[in-house]
Amino acid sequence: MMPTSDNTGRRVMVLYMGTGLALTASMMFAGLMLRASQAGWMPMSPGQFYAVLTLHGAVVIVALMLCGMGGLWFLMRRQTSLSVAAAVIAYACIAAGAAAVIAATLFGGFAGLYTFLAPLPFHGSWPYWSTGAFLIGMTLITIGWMAWCMQMLGAVLRAYGGALGALAWDFVWHRKAFDASGRPLPPPEALPVLMAGFDGMLAGMSAMLLGVALIVRWLDARVLINPLWAKNLTYFFAHTYANLIIYMLAALIYVGLPYATGRKYHTSAALVVGWWCSMVLTLTNYFHHLYMDFVQPGPFQYLGELSSYLSAVPVTVVTIFSALMLVWRSGMKWTLGAIFMYTGLIGWVVGGIGAEIDATVPFNVHLHNTLWVPAHFHTYLVGGCVLFAVGWVFLCLESRSIRRTRILVRWVVGLLTFGGMAVFLMGFYCAGAYGVPRRYAIEPAPGPELAKIASIGAAVMIIGFALAFAEGVRLRFGYPEGEATIRMTQEVEA
Amino acid sequence: MSVAVKLLVMFLVFAGAAITIFLAVAYSTHLPVSEQHDVQQRGYAIRGRWFLALVLFLIASFAISIPFYPYMSAPAALAPARKVPVIAEQYAFIMASHLPVDKPIIFEVTSRDVNHDFGIYNPRGHLIAQVQAMPDYTNYLRVIFHKPGQYTARCLEYCGIGHAIMAKTFTVGGKQ
Ligand SMILES: [Cu+2]
Numbered sequence: 001m002m003p004t005s006d007n008t009g010r011r012v013m014v015l016y017m018g019t020g021l022a023l024t025a026s027m028m029f030a031g032l033m034l035r036a037s038q039a040g041w042m043p044m045s046p047g048q049f050y051a052v053l054t055l056h057g058a059v060v061i062v063a064l065m066l067c068g069m070g071g072l073w074f075l076m077r078r079q080t081s082l083s084v085a086a087a088v089i090a091y092a093c094i095a096a097g098a099a100a101v102i103a104a105t106l107f108g109g110f111a112g113l114y115t116f117l118a119p120l121p122f123h124g125s126w127p128y129w130s131t132g133a134f135l136i137g138m139t140l141i142t143i144g145w146m147a148w149c150m151q152m153l154g155a156v157l158r159a160y161g162g163a164l165g166a167l168a169w170d171f172v173w174h175r176k177a178f179d180a181s182g183r184p185l186p187p188p189e190a191l192p193v194l195m196a197g198f199d200g201m202l203a204g205m206s207a208m209l210l211g212v213a214l215i216v217r218w219l220d221a222r223v224l225i226n227p228l229w230a231k232n233l234t235y236f237f238a239h240t241y242a243n244l245i246i247y248m249l250a251a252l253i254y255v256g257l258p259y260a261t262g263r264k265y266h267t268s269a270a271l272v273v274g275w276w277c278s279m280v281l282t283l284t285n286y287f288h289h290l291y292m293d294f295v296q297p298g299p300f301q302y303l304g305e306l307s308s309y310l311s312a313v314p315v316t317v318v319t320i321f322s323a324l325m326l327v328w329r330s331g332m333k334w335t336l337g338a339i340f341m342y343t344g345l346i347g348w349v350v351g352g353i354g355a356e357i358d359a360t361v362p363f364n365v366h367l368h369n370t371l372w373v374p375a376h377f378h379t380y381l382v383g384g385c386v387l388f389a390v391g392w393v394f395l396c397l398e399s400r401s402i403r404r405t406r407i408l409v410r411w412v413v414g415l416l417t418f419g420g421m422a423v424f425l426m427g428f429y430c431a432g433a434y435g436v437p438r439r440y441a442i443e444p445a446p447g448p449e450l451a452k453i454a455s456i457g458a459a460v461m462i463i464g465f466a467l468a469f470a471e472g473v474r475l476r477f478g479y480p481e482g483e484a485t486i487r488m489t490q491e492v493e494a
Numbered sequence: 495m496s497v498a499v500k501l502l503v504m505f506l507v508f509a510g511a512a513i514t515i516f517l518a519v520a521y522s523t524h525l526p527v528s529e530q531h532d533v534q535q536r537g538y539a540i541r542g543r544w545f546l547a548l549v550l551f552l553i554a555s556f557a558i559s560i561p562f563y564p565y566m567s568a569p570a571a572l573a574p575a576r577k578v579p580v581i582a583e584q585y586a587f588i589m590a591s592h593l594p595v596d597k598p599i600i601f602e603v604t605s606r607d608v609n610h611d612f613g614i615y616n617p618r619g620h621l622i623a624q625v626q627a628m629p630d631y632t633n634y635l636r637v638i639f640h641k642p643g644q645y646t647a648r649c650l651e652y653c654g655i656g657h658a659i660m661a662k663t664f665t666v667g668g669k670q
Contacts, residue, residue, distance in 0.1 A: 120609065301563070
């Protein structure tokens with residue numbers, strides 16, 4: 001996998017993932033500030049607290065999205081030709097949007113949250129321009145995202161013979177005829193690409209519809225927006241974005257784990273059907289965000305719970321189970337890349353368990369909008385997505401570096417990162433179970449006490465990631481000299 | 495056991511089971527290496543059983559949870575109850591300060607400005623019921639308070655800079 005002559009493809013991946021991981025790292029510090037503020041250790045006014053919270057949420061989503069986009073772009077480029085210009089334009093839109101979001105929150109004090117649930121953006125104590133800057137920024141991000149989705153959809157449709165080919169339809173239903181036809185079968189990592197492209201376009205369209213409606217409302221206060229309509233669109237796109245991030249980064253497992261274990265991973269009928277299910281269920285899961293909206297049509301509440309439950313099936317039966325089979329008695333070497341990737345699977349499953357408990361309507365009465373919600377999504381974002389991205393970077397570094405990571409360093413990095421993370425996350429879960437509301441600048445008991453423990457855990461986790469970063473730099477400087485010369489020659493010739 | 499402890503125990507049991515499986519698989523890399531073909535043959539058999547067990551468990555959980563949904567049935571909506579209007583606004587709840595014990599109460603919850611959420615904490619500080627407070631809509635939340643004492647309503651939907659101070663205490667029972 002990693003040895004590749006496609007230097008351009010690699011540079012696009014480095015651009016996306018480098019930006020994504022740098023933004024993620026800075027947002028870890030922002031998040032630590034928020035928890036420390038709730039612990040009473042860091043004086044912040046509520047206005048500052050909510051502006052940083054808005055920034056933290058919006059930028060983390062964008063940052064991890066960039067990691068997944070860069071990773072999938074690189075993987076798809078091994079299958080078919082992709083325009084570098086299109087990828088750079090999409091990146092530029094997202095970067096411009098992110099800059100507007102950063103300006104709106106840090107300089108404008110916009111604190112309408114990354115969900116910008118209408119009509120809150122127009123009822124705030126922040127200057128009016130910052131609302132507009134934030135909305136335009138989010139719209140630019142969505143334009144960049146949709147440009148990427150279109151490019152990737154085009155790529156899978158072209159490479160595997162149209163929509164049915166990309167879905168591997170005949171492979172599942174008419175296996176003999178498919179084998180005889182000699183048509184190309186999408187590799188496992190092409191299915192997340194199709195899902196991200198298709199579901200991502202639908203989510204992008206709803207984000208655009210809502211974004212434009214809110215921008216019109218920003219320009220003309222006479223415009224009326226139905227709050228239930230806005231809420232449905234908000235959670236449809238926000239939930240789908242957040243979900244797609246993990247499914248996109250899961251594609252890196254499909255390539256990374258076979259490399260690390262020295263085993264093969266092929267497309268099977270179960271894998272294909274699993275991804276079909278995920279493609280559909282991801283679109284209907286968002287109803288679980290509206291359980292406490294009793295005016296929402298009743299059938300959607302039942303559908304939300306059933307759909308949320310069933311999404312566990314393709315994930316655990318196909319992706320997780322296959323990953324465990326790859327690792328079982330494979331003699332895999334526990335390099336930092338392998339450790340991060342494998343632990344990412346644990347974070348995904350454990351976060352999923354927290355999510356399923358919250359997606360149960362009778363439990364949601366006690367957990368909705370408590371700290372249980374950030375508990376579960378931090379589990380699968382920092383304990384899943386971030387680890388997949390970091391693990392991928394390490395697998396790439398390890399595949400080319402002549403240096404090796406000492407066992408002591410691996411233990412120290414692992415213990416600090418995952419130990420700190422567990423403490424940080426349990427702070428959220430315990431507070432959530434005790435009904436401490438989320439998004440409170442000043443929390444009722446036992447919030448502040450748990451925030452202290454969580455802050456210490458988060459700080460330890462950040463130290464672990466910082467050590468991993470230093471080790472990554474050391475590996476990077478261990479590339480053989482010959483390779484650098486070859487690359488330079490190629491660049492000169494190109 | 496309080497609801498909080500039950501929820502945490504349930505989470506830790508499921509998460510602990512999952513982590514144990516992951517650790518066992520991780521440990522297996524120190525055992526003699528198996529051919530991938532042999533692993534797959536045994537693995538697919540286990541996977542089939544896991545698929546069936548998981549689907550049955552999830553569908554059963556779904557069915558069991560339905561009777562505990564908080565949405566008001568038609569007969570409950572028509573039965574006699576004390577109607578209590580609740581108007582949420584940045585950053586306060588406008589509502590009665592005293593409510594009866596052991597009597598069905600229907601909170602008629604709406605908002606004057608942005609989205610809020612009306613979350614009721616019992617005297618021990620546990621979140622026992624909630625419903626969203628939305629502009630242009632009224633949500634009906636049916637509650638029977640069995641214990642007298644001082645309750646607190648808190649806003650559970652982010653509504654602006656003063657979100658964390660948006661609360662209202664009310665007493666249940668005692669002298670009218
Ligand atoms: Cu509020």
